Amino acid sequence: MSYRKKGWKPRIAITMGDPRGIGPEVVAKAFARVHLSKVCTPLVLGDRHILDRAIKSMRLGLEIVEVGEQSQEVWPGVLPVFSLSNLPARRLPEEIPPEESSRASFAYVERAAKMALDGKVEAIVTAPVSKEAIHGAGIPFQGHTEYLAEISGTKKFVMMLVGKRLKVALVTTHIPLGAVPKYLQEEKILSVIEVTSQGLLDYFQKSAPSIAVAALNPHAGEGGLFGKEERIISQAVQRVREKGISVSGPWPADSLFPRAQRGEFDVVVCMYHDQGLIPLKLLHFDTAVNVTLGLPFIRTSVDHGVAYDIAGRGVASSRSLEEAIRLAARMARTKEKNKSLSGRRFTLLDSKHLTG
Amino acid sequence: MSYRKKGWKPRIAITMGDPRGIGPEVVAKAFARVHLSKVCTPLVLGDRHILDRAIKSMRLGLEIVEVGEQSQEVWPGVLPVFSLSNLPARRLPEEIPPEESSRASFAYVERAAKMALDGKVEAIVTAPVSKEAIHGAGIPFQGHTEYLAEISGTKKFVMMLVGKRLKVALVTTHIPLGAVPKYLQEEKILSVIEVTSQGLLDYFQKSAPSIAVAALNPHAGEGGLFGKEERIISQAVQRVREKGISVSGPWPADSLFPRAQRGEFDVVVCMYHDQGLIPLKLLHFDTAVNVTLGLPFIRTSVDHGVAYDIAGRGVASSRSLEEAIRLAARMARTKEKNKSLSGRRFTLLDSKHLTG
Numbered sequence: 056m057s058y059r060k061k062g063w064k065p066r067i068a069i070t071m072g073d074p075r076g077i078g079p080e081v082v083a084k085a086f087a088r089v090h091l092s093k094v095c096t097p098l099v100l101g102d103r104h105i106l107d108r109a110i111k112s113m114r115l116g117l118e119i120v121e122v123g124e125q126s127q128e129v130w131p132g133v134l135p136v137f138s139l140s141n142l143p144a145r146r147l148p149e150e151i152p153p154e155e156s157s158r159a160s161f162a163y164v165e166r167a168a169k170m171a172l173d174g175k176v177e178a179i180v181t182a183p184v185s186k187e188a189i190h191g192a193g194i195p196f197q198g199h200t201e202y203l204a205e206i207s208g209t210k211k212f213v214m215m216l217v218g219k220r221l222k223v224a225l226v227t228t229h230i231p232l233g234a235v236p237k238y239l240q241e242e243k244i245l246s247v248i249e250v251t252s253q254g255l256l257d258y259f260q261k262s263a264p265s266i267a268v269a270a271l272n273p274h275a276g277e278g279g280l281f282g283k284e285e286r287i288i289s290q291a292v293q294r295v296r297e298k299g300i301s302v303s304g305p306w307p308a309d310s311l312f313p314r315a316q317r318g319e320f321d322v323v324v325c326m327y328h329d330q331g332l333i334p335l336k337l338l339h340f341d342t343a344v345n346v347t348l349g350l351p352f353i354r355t356s357v358d359h360g361v362a363y364d365i366a367g368r369g370v371a372s373s374r375s376l377e378e379a380i381r382l383a384a385r386m387a388r389t390k391e392k393n394k395s396l397s398g399r400r401f402t403l404l405d406s407k408h409l410t411g
Numbered sequence: 412m413s414y415r416k417k418g419w420k421p422r423i424a425i426t427m428g429d430p431r432g433i434g435p436e437v438v439a440k441a442f443a444r445v446h447l448s449k450v451c452t453p454l455v456l457g458d459r460h461i462l463d464r465a466i467k468s469m470r471l472g473l474e475i476v477e478v479g480e481q482s483q484e485v486w487p488g489v490l491p492v493f494s495l496s497n498l499p500a501r502r503l504p505e506e507i508p509p510e511e512s513s514r515a516s517f518a519y520v521e522r523a524a525k526m527a528l529d530g531k532v533e534a535i536v537t538a539p540v541s542k543e544a545i546h547g548a549g550i551p552f553q554g555h556t557e558y559l560a561e562i563s564g565t566k567k568f569v570m571m572l573v574g575k576r577l578k579v580a581l582v583t584t585h586i587p588l589g590a591v592p593k594y595l596q597e598e599k600i601l602s603v604i605e606v607t608s609q610g611l612l613d614y615f616q617k618s619a620p621s622i623a624v625a626a627l628n629p630h631a632g633e634g635g636l637f638g639k640e641e642r643i644i645s646q647a648v649q650r651v652r653e654k655g656i657s658v659s660g661p662w663p664a665d666s667l668f669p670r671a672q673r674g675e676f677d678v679v680v681c682m683y684h685d686q687g688l689i690p691l692k693l694l695h696f697d698t699a700v701n702v703t704l705g706l707p708f709i710r711t712s713v714d715h716g717v718a719y720d721i722a723g724r725g726v727a728s729s730r731s732l733e734e735a736i737r738l739a740a741r742m743a744r745t746k747e748k749n750k751s752l753s754g755r756r757f758t759l760l761d762s763k764h765l766t767g
Contacts, residue, residue, distance in 0.1 A: 231638035232628050232683075233592035272588050273684035282587035309688035313696045327588075328629035332665035333689050340669045 065387030071101025072182030076361025178353035212349035218339030223331030254348030268304030421743030427457025428538030432717025440729035534709035568705035574695030579687030610704030624660030
């Protein structure tokens with residue numbers, strides 16, 4: 056399937072998320088609001104009854120079409136569902152049996168991962184699940200990212216958040232703030248910078264991405280006066296730079312984001328969760344997309360949780376999911392383009408060699 | 412001097428900052444760009460020769476008028492200087508003898524503090540000095556804030572950063588990030604919230620300020636899953652709330668700042684430097700003002716450093732200093748107004764009591 060083949064569209068598996076959360080309604084809303092079939096061939100892995108309930112309760116006027124693993128062209132007004140569970144679609148989401156619901160939400164992700172590994176889809180877009188609930192149902196599950204890394208045998212992966220004006224990649228994620236310093240090993244920082252750089256090259260058409268690395272301590276430690284970790288970060292930056300990657304830092308975090316926002320850098324590598332998420336959400340409150348880099352397939356995700364407190368009321372915004380699907384489609388097209396370009400380049404070189 | 416007395420203007424002592432840094436030029440620029448005498452009776456504590464050099468090198472066309480401790484009305488085009496040092500105004504700032512320069516920069520602050528304590532000025536606005544340089548000149552000095560607290564016998568003070576759309580108050584400031592958790596004692600957090608609340612009441616005309624407190628850990632620790640400090644913060648919040656102050660939290664930091672920016676809260680109490688400074692600088696890059704709350708007088712400051720690397724070139728922006736002077740003047744007027752109102756209230760009550 057070549058990029059130049061006209062009308063090529065990536066196949067995208069969208070997991071419905073926890074049936075008791077806002078996943079089903081944001082999935083349905085996204086299909087009602089956006090003609091997703093313009094940019095991709097989408098397929099929802101979820102539950103037919105639950106989605107049907109969401110569509111009816113919000114009066115979205117979408118038609119559910121049950122499909123199998125083989126994606127097929129869809130048209131506006133249609134929600135293509137590969138139904139992997141058979142849950143009772145009670146009036147209120149909280150009436151769905153928790154354990155069944157959690158097992159089902161895991162099954163969608165599991166199947167999506169297998170489809171991606173088998174090359175049946177180009178990308179996975181995930182709606183939110185509850186780690187705790189899945190764990191509670193007896194399935195060892197640390198989160199989408201960790202699960203997808205494990206099942207694909209990926210050792211080095213990076214959580215990157217993408218907004219229109221700012222991208223942030225995280226060295227550490229869901230750990231206590233006080234534990235961050237001890238996680239900042241040179242090898243870890245180095246690997247995050249490299250995976251991020253490669254990810255931008257593969258999926259974002261950045262021929263030579265410019266990467267800024269944030270310091271850990273205030274004022275970047277002010278020359279060691281408050282904090283020594285900048286030395287470790289600095290060594291990692293130096294080593295990556297020697298490989299020809301355009302990277303700088305560690306920069307004092309507070310004055311770095313205004314520069315990144317103005318376009319001076321393509322991405323900011325952050326040392327901890329809130330260092331990246333505070334500026335990202337301030338600039339892109341409900342349109343940021345969570346991307347996992349380093350996997351053998353494309354994976355994007357909404358940047359919100361299950362939000363049980365508002366589930367079923369139809370008030371949740373589907374913007375983050377819409378952006379996540381659009382971004383996955385764009386990333387897939389870029390990858391395809393790069394593949395096709397490198398293929399052509401190879402052919403040219405090859406024929407030159409033969410005739411030269 | 413009553414608020415209702417027409418034309419009342421606060422007297423403001425502006426310290427020139429380190430003669431080798433960008434202080435002198437931003438002070439001169441501020442007087443050239445803004446008619447400060449409209450909002451206050453300003454007085455620069457500094458060095459006549461150094462300021463003269465800055466004015467001439469930037470061709471600002473300002474006239475220096477030497478004054479004493481007694482402030483007097485000034486007019487546009489005039490820079491009123493209380494000259495406290497006699498430094499050689501060499502061509503380049505770095506040619507000024509470092510030790511003399513550092514001692515002088517301390518002398519300006521020292522005199523400003525005395526004037527404020529003696530009621531000779533209503534506010535102090537400080538241009539940047541170098542802590543290290545002053546220390547190097549044999550003067551024990553940890554920074555403006557700490558010095559002003561010490562000399563005024565203030566135990567509880569708070570660093571607050573003020574921008575048009577966001578105010579942040581910091582529980583900890585210039586310490587390594589890894590050390591933050593151990594500084595978060597309940598009493599400390601409680602005192603920062605209280606001082607902040609009182610500061611808004613005294614100087615910002617907030618009849619009942621709405622205060623949000625940020626969590627330390629990502630997702631506010633997700634119920635103790637990553638980090639326990641939220642329990643301590645929560646206890647402090649609870650205790651302050653019982654005193655009738657409108658305070659909430661701890662909130663996950665990443666989703667809190669968009670809400671504060673939209674006006675839901677008057678101030679965000681932050682656990683560490685970058686937690687507050689990252690969103691503040693993203694929204695208000697060179698217009699944020701640093702305010703010290705809790706002192707017996709008003710003190711504001713620029714939010715940048717000495718910037719030796721660009722000093723003397725005339726490129727430094729004076730916007731932060733202009734905002735710092737304007738804000739100090741506004742704070743002084745509000746304080747005066749409150750004094751006058753409470754005086755009137757007292758008189759009314761009093762007379763009622765007498766006649767009742």
